[in-house]
Amino acid sequence: MRDESGILATLGTVLKRINAITSSMHFETLAIHDGQTPDPATGAVTVPVYQTSTFGRESLESRPEFFYSRIGNPTRSALESTLALLENGKHGLAFASGVAAMTAALQVLKPGDHIVAGRDIYGGSYRIFEHLMRPWGVETSYAADESTEGYVACIRPETRMIWIETPSNPLLQLADIRALAAITRERNIVLAVDNTFMSPYFQRPLELGADIVVHSTTKYLGGHSDVIGGAVVTSDEALHRAIRNYQGAAGAIPGPWDCWLVLRGLKTLKIRMKEHEATALHLARLLEAHPAVSRVLYPGIESHPQHELARSQMSGFGGMLTIALKGGLPAVEKLLAATKLFILADSLGGVESLIASPAKMTLGHLSTEERRRRNCTDDLVRLSIGLENAEDLGRDLTNALATI
Numbered sequence: 001m002r003d004e005s006g007i008l009a010t011l012g013t014v015l016k017r018i019n020a021i022t023s024s025m026h027f028e029t030l031a032i033h034d035g036q037t038p039d040p041a042t043g044a045v046t047v048p049v050y051q052t053s054t055f056g057r058e059s060l061e062s063r064p065e066f067f068y069s070r071i072g073n074p075t076r077s078a079l080e081s082t083l084a085l086l087e088n089g090k091h092g093l094a095f096a097s098g099v100a101a102m103t104a105a106l107q108v109l110k111p112g113d114h115i116v117a118g119r120d121i122y123g124g125s126y127r128i129f130e131h132l133m134r135p136w137g138v139e140t141s142y143a144a145d146e147s148t149e150g151y152v153a154c155i156r157p158e159t160r161m162i163w164i165e166t167p168s169n170p171l172l173q174l175a176d177i178r179a180l181a182a183i184t185r186e187r188n189i190v191l192a193v194d195n196t197f198m199s200p201y202f203q204r205p206l207e208l209g210a211d212i213v214v215h216s217t218t219k220y221l222g223g224h225s226d227v228i229g230g231a232v233v234t235s236d237e238a239l240h241r242a243i244r245n246y247q248g249a250a251g252a253i254p255g256p257w258d259c260w261l262v263l264r265g266l267k268t269l270k271i272r273m274k275e276h277e278a279t280a281l282h283l284a285r286l287l288e289a290h291p292a293v294s295r296v297l298y299p300g301i302e303s304h305p306q307h308e309l310a311r312s313q314m315s316g317f318g319g320m321l322t323i324a325l326k327g328g329l330p331a332v333e334k335l336l337a338a339t340k341l342f343i344l345a346d347s348l349g350g351v352e353s354l355i356a357s358p359a360k361m362t363l364g365h366l367s368t369e370e371r372r373r374r375n376c377t378d379d380l381v382r383l384s385i386g387l388e389n390a391e392d393l394g395r396d397l398t399n400a401l402a403t404i
């Protein structure tokens, strides 16, 4: 039998710590402490992996916080609470993948509703809009460009959501979150932002007026390319209720181990993001000066057409950069084959640097016509800058570019 007074003493210490943690604390402090106080039963400083499907009830009348892990699990709760605080939102909800999180956020719509989305969005988002939502009776129109006017031109009386990814994937164009929020608020439209590329360390859309933030936690939040996950954060009670009900009913929840891995990733998010950014900036400048490169798309450099908007709505520029090669597809194929540190792979946001051809890989499933509409040309190369040494990465790219 455990000593109950010991448990109560630990619980008392935990409660004191919970009360001491406030949203006015700095990002990195919240990432480590919020929702992650020592375990009341044992004092363990790391949130335990509650690998259980169900929880015993004290009596028939009891209404415990946790009773079945599809509906709620303490490891998931710790993650959800931390995600909410980092995005400066009231409610966080964790999902089994980024696309599961997106699908859940879209459940606030009903047949007959209409979505306006950016054109340069993640291919999987496009697949959800076209293959899941459209047959269900929800149509999506795609803005001709990322300008606010481009989105407004697509609004119809039945538009209920504007969906943006900023910066976009793979062209790294920006949508003006504040300007769009002013428009959606006026017209009772939900503004949803996929914040995967920036992470809450560099961009917090809810603070700029968005209603819903979505993440693929597979990327920067997990940060180590070892977990698939997703998240939705909102401060709107009605939206939260609808998405939470869907989470419990449809059940695309992450298991406790996966939640734990994302929680561990979050603890180092700040230092990882700063390092991804510093190296990305170094490489962007190096590549801008390279004769084989026709364009460098990175919001952190002055030549980016929306550099000023980037400075006004983001506190940093992230670790994703896209280049175009003068030699077109043959040059791209040679570059992808020649890098030694950059791994040819589809994902992003991990500690290791990745290289990809958007036209052949992440958007390869789209028709040539759709890729043309998106300006996703064959000469593009997308780089996810990892945490290796910046000079080593620069040398890897320069050596590989010498082969094309």
Ligand SMILES: Cc1ncc(COP(=O)(O)O)c(C=O)c1O
Binding pocket: 097, 098, 099, 100, 122, 124, 165, 169, 194, 196, 197, 215, 216, 217, 218, 228, 229, 230, 347
């Ligand atoms: C911007 C963005 N959003 C969402 C997703 C989907 O995330 P997941 O693969 O975790 O389902 C991805 C995946 O690449 C992405 O890049």
